[in-house]
Amino acid sequence: MEKKYLFSPGPTMLPAQVLLRMAEPIMHHREPEFEKIFAEIREGLRYLFQTKQEVLVFTSSGTGAMEGAVSNILSKGDRALVVRGGKFGERWGEICKAYGIDFIPIDVEWGRAVDPKKIEQILESNPPIRAVYTQATETSTGVRHPIKEIAEIVRRFEDTVIVVDAITGIGVFDIPMDAWGIDVLISGSQKALMLPPGLAFAALSDKAWKFVERSDLPKYYFDFKKELKSAKKNQSSYTPAISLFVGLRETLKMIREEGLEAVFRRHERLASATRAAVKALGLELFAPETPSNALTAIKIPEGIDGSKLQDLFFERFGITVAEGQDRAKGKIIRIAHLGYYERLDMIMVISALEMLLKEMGYAFELGSGVRAAEEVLMA
Amino acid sequence: MEKKYLFSPGPTMLPAQVLLRMAEPIMHHREPEFEKIFAEIREGLRYLFQTKQEVLVFTSSGTGAMEGAVSNILSKGDRALVVRGGKFGERWGEICKAYGIDFIPIDVEWGRAVDPKKIEQILESNPPIRAVYTQATETSTGVRHPIKEIAEIVRRFEDTVIVVDAITGIGVFDIPMDAWGIDVLISGSQKALMLPPGLAFAALSDKAWKFVERSDLPKYYFDFKKELKSAKKNQSSYTPAISLFVGLRETLKMIREEGLEAVFRRHERLASATRAAVKALGLELFAPETPSNALTAIKIPEGIDGSKLQDLFFERFGITVAEGQDRAKGKIIRIAHLGYYERLDMIMVISALEMLLKEMGYAFELGSGVRAAEEVLMA
Numbered sequence: 001m002e003k004k005y006l007f008s009p010g011p012t013m014l015p016a017q018v019l020l021r022m023a024e025p026i027m028h029h030r031e032p033e034f035e036k037i038f039a040e041i042r043e044g045l046r047y048l049f050q051t052k053q054e055v056l057v058f059t060s061s062g063t064g065a066m067e068g069a070v071s072n073i074l075s076k077g078d079r080a081l082v083v084r085g086g087k088f089g090e091r092w093g094e095i096c097k098a099y100g101i102d103f104i105p106i107d108v109e110w111g112r113a114v115d116p117k118k119i120e121q122i123l124e125s126n127p128p129i130r131a132v133y134t135q136a137t138e139t140s141t142g143v144r145h146p147i148k149e150i151a152e153i154v155r156r157f158e159d160t161v162i163v164v165d166a167i168t169g170i171g172v173f174d175i176p177m178d179a180w181g182i183d184v185l186i187s188g189s190q191k192a193l194m195l196p197p198g199l200a201f202a203a204l205s206d207k208a209w210k211f212v213e214r215s216d217l218p219k220y221y222f223d224f225k226k227e228l229k230s231a232k233k234n235q236s237s238y239t240p241a242i243s244l245f246v247g248l249r250e251t252l253k254m255i256r257e258e259g260l261e262a263v264f265r266r267h268e269r270l271a272s273a274t275r276a277a278v279k280a281l282g283l284e285l286f287a288p289e290t291p292s293n294a295l296t297a298i299k300i301p302e303g304i305d306g307s308k309l310q311d312l313f314f315e316r317f318g319i320t321v322a323e324g325q326d327r328a329k330g331k332i333i334r335i336a337h338l339g340y341y342e343r344l345d346m347i348m349v350i351s352a353l354e355m356l357l358k359e360m361g362y363a364f365e366l367g368s369g370v371r372a373a374e375e376v377l378m379a
Numbered sequence: 380m381e382k383k384y385l386f387s388p389g390p391t392m393l394p395a396q397v398l399l400r401m402a403e404p405i406m407h408h409r410e411p412e413f414e415k416i417f418a419e420i421r422e423g424l425r426y427l428f429q430t431k432q433e434v435l436v437f438t439s440s441g442t443g444a445m446e447g448a449v450s451n452i453l454s455k456g457d458r459a460l461v462v463r464g465g466k467f468g469e470r471w472g473e474i475c476k477a478y479g480i481d482f483i484p485i486d487v488e489w490g491r492a493v494d495p496k497k498i499e500q501i502l503e504s505n506p507p508i509r510a511v512y513t514q515a516t517e518t519s520t521g522v523r524h525p526i527k528e529i530a531e532i533v534r535r536f537e538d539t540v541i542v543v544d545a546i547t548g549i550g551v552f553d554i555p556m557d558a559w560g561i562d563v564l565i566s567g568s569q570k571a572l573m574l575p576p577g578l579a580f581a582a583l584s585d586k587a588w589k590f591v592e593r594s595d596l597p598k599y600y601f602d603f604k605k606e607l608k609s610a611k612k613n614q615s616s617y618t619p620a621i622s623l624f625v626g627l628r629e630t631l632k633m634i635r636e637e638g639l640e641a642v643f644r645r646h647e648r649l650a651s652a653t654r655a656a657v658k659a660l661g662l663e664l665f666a667p668e669t670p671s672n673a674l675t676a677i678k679i680p681e682g683i684d685g686s687k688l689q690d691l692f693f694e695r696f697g698i699t700v701a702e703g704q705d706r707a708k709g710k711i712i713r714i715a716h717l718g719y720y721e722r723l724d725m726i727m728v729i730s731a732l733e734m735l736l737k738e739m740g741y742a743f744e745l746g747s748g749v750r751a752a753e754e755v756l757m758a
Binding site: 004010011014016020022025027028029060062063064071094095098100188190196197219220221222239240244314 | 385387389390392398399402403404406407408438440442443450473474478479567569576577596597598599601602619621622623693699
């Protein structure tokens with residue numbers, strides 16, 4: 001018998017009942033029934049983003065909304081600051097480059113969070129910087145950046161906005177958009193939202209909408225102003241991924257029923273249990289100081305082949321975990337616990353890790369990882 | 380009992396077996412199994428587009444690929460020619476405008492096809508025009524434009540490419556990309572491809588790829604060169620709409636099993652039957668001279684309220700047909716027959732049309748539309 005399990009940081013495991021709702025005969029996106037779904041989604045996304053603003057929905061990967069957060073926010077000649085502490089931080093820089101936007105990178109060691117003071121220094125000594133681009137979780141390293149602190153700094157600069165890619169973050173831990181004064185908050189469907197990939201989200205503060213008014217960079221499909229106008233009529237500007245919208249209504253309902261606070265606590269618990277297991281096994285976290293509750297990045301111990309470990313996860317147990325990307329390739333594996341995961345899911349993947357490490361000759365006490373996780377989960 | 384039927388030109392009715400395949404637990408897009416699916420899709424799309432080129436797949440509405448066909452093909456200062464015979468022709472103009480591209484519009488009366496001679500004249504008298512943007516079917520009017528003839532003209536101009544939005548066209552009638560010398564051919568998932576919306580396609584000729592090399596307009600998510608590189612590794616540049624890819628493999632298989640020639644004949648038959656019914660009912664086609672086999676646009680007869688007719692289709696029979704858009708609003712209804720439709724589907728919708736017209740006081744012989752359709756379908 002072969003069962004399969006996803007522990008990758010997107011796509012993540014999906015609730016079967018949501019998959020089946022999405023398999024219902026497709027409806028037309030101009031029908032009143034779809035507009036009702038759209039209205040529910042708008043409300044549910046406001047709850048999830050903790051904002052009074054409209055949350056725009058695009059049919060695309062999360063990267064599409066990231067691009068929109070450059071092409072709609074900035075104007076020719078603007079300068080930006082980009083936090084680069086991993087593959088997705090680098091993506092902000094690539095997008096700026098594609099639009100001819102000059103940017104100052106803050107290169108952070110992979111596995112570390114950015115120091116907000118550095119951002120403050122650069123904003124103060126290099127005016128005007130129009131936007132600070134960062135991640136809530138840098139998915140490639142498992143690091144959580146200090147968004148609250150960065151937002152507090154940026155708020156003091158009238159002509160600067162903070163743009164947060166929270167594709168890995170929203171629905172995992174608390175990122176209250178309005179309360180923290182985040183100007184642009186972005187997410188995607190295939191992570192904590194328990195859906196297949198294909199939808200991207202973006203919400204903007206009043207301050208950010210003023211930047212949009214001024215922006216002169218070219219945009220069409222990811223035109224935020226146009227999409228805002230459509231959303232207010234419970235429509236999308238272009239034919240939306242209807243089946244994903246249908247699923248989104250369901251998963252937003254699930255999140256609402258569980259309650260955001262409980263959702264955050266669940267992720268905190270799963271992440272703590274995973275980290276405790278890692279330590280009990282004598283392994284090291286790749287982001288020991290500022291780990292995200294979305295995923296746990298584990299350093300591959302001396303003498304173990306990281307790629308082989310990842311392959312064996314799949315071969316022996318049907319489990320997909322993520323290996324390191326780019327410069328972290330072969331050095332880490334990443335185990336995700338964001339979205340449709342609960343306590344016993346983590347026990348499974350930790351147990352599999354134990355059995356594989358034993359097989360690969362790594363010395364430790366079998367069962368010690370699971371025991372440490374259980375202790376956290378029972379607390 | 381309430382049954383629902385889609386006769387809108389996107390989204391269209393979907394095969395239940397494909398919906399169920401897409402409801403299977405999601406896989407990771409870097410798994411060998413997904414790469415196998417990707418490889419099959421590449422092959423299937425080449426068959427569908429009748430090309431040796433790579434067909435790029437984007438997670439977006441069709442409009443995303445249209446935008447890419449401007450931002451990847453043109454460069455600053457380039458001029459374009461845009462065929463505007465409906466809402467989607469206008470979209471080409473809007474995209475050019477968004478990118479600061481100067482364009483000459485050919486405004487064609489809604490319901491008519493463009494005259495290729497006009498294109499020839501403009502290309503000859505206004506060099507250099509770098510690209511001609513048109514539709515295979517103008518979905519808003521039901522018109523089929525003479526792509527073969529336009530492509531023949533454009534081919535004579537070394538520095539000009541023809542870009543065809545065949546979102547409503549591919550898999551309906553013959554548009555052999557390589558044989559006709561089409562430079563950029565675009566499509567989407569939610570029409571003849573029998574899938575939910577969410578995927579867009581673009582294939583480029585060698586000539587068009589040279590334009591891409593030269594292009595200096597900003598692009599990131601819809602970067603054709605980057606996507607080509609990824610596709611050759613059976614990957615997408617950004618997390619793809621995995622479930623739609625899984626469905627795409629199935630529907631491409633269905634098309635291949637039926638065979639393109641048979642697919643085109645089926646659409647020709649359904650369209651002919653629908654048009655025969657329309658005429659038998661004493662109604663007029665909106666595109667009498669150059670109707671597309673994808674959909675049939677029917678003029679609303681004197682004394683009938685077009686919006687009410689559309690509403691009654693849904694209220695009485697659960698049928699979604701499309702009304703006119705923009706300047707055709709209230710003047711036409713559009714009945715689609717592209718994708719997962721066969722003979723008796725058309726009988727249903729024609730019969731519903733008869734019953735509704737009778738109810739609304741339009742004078743005609745009940746059953747005459749269905750009879751005319753049957754005569755065509757039996758031939």
